[in-house]
Amino acid sequence: MRTTRGEARRERLLEAARDVFLEQGYAGASVSDIVARAGGSLATLYKQFGSKEKLFTAAMERHIATAWAVLEEGRRDRQAPEQVLYEMGRRMLMLVFDPGVIRLVRGLAFEAERAPELGELFLSRGPDHTREALAHYLADQVARGQLRLDDPREAAGMFMGMLLGEWHINALLGRRLQIDEAQCNARARRCVAIFLAGATPLSD
Secondary structure, X not given: OOOHHHHHHHHHHHHHHXXXXXXXXXXXXXXXXXXXXXXXXXXXXXXXXXXXXXXXXXXXXXXXXXHHHHXXXXXHOOOOHHXXXXXXXXXXXXXXXXXXXXXXXXXXXXXXXXXXXXXXXXXXXXXXXXXXXXXXXXHHHHHOOOOOOOOHHHHHHHHHHHHHHHHHHHHHOOOOOOOOHHHHHHHHHHXXXXXHHOOOOOOO
């Protein structure tokens, strides 16, 4: 069982790890740099997380948790799907197109050639987890009669693909994009409108 002090130490390590991974990429980041920034010791880091890979996974999950949280909040508060999907979409765009995240994903794509398990780790805990959370939300909305979808899992992938679209491949391949919050908000709103046009139950 973690103590309050232990939990605070873990949070400091996760925050430092997120910053170092985003600044230096996975390969360039060292656990020594993370410990130096967070305070504490290497022994504490390995006791808490076990390895650099597990620390990376935990830090990235924490980093994108704000996008997942809106799905549970929307389900709990019975918010309209339009509002929930828009908020998730804008948060995801702001996260994905952060310059540090783009650099990190580029580096992981390179590393995955040498260590495919690292690429699989990132995919399963990042994009796959996000789509799974969205699929569960969409399935819940179908059960409530709010949406009409034959396959919520496939629909979740379609929504995420439409959201990232050409922006993502352009950014990953080095094309300079000037994407600000207003553009992310506008794109999220357009994607939600298109998605819901094909997912809203027909009126009697």
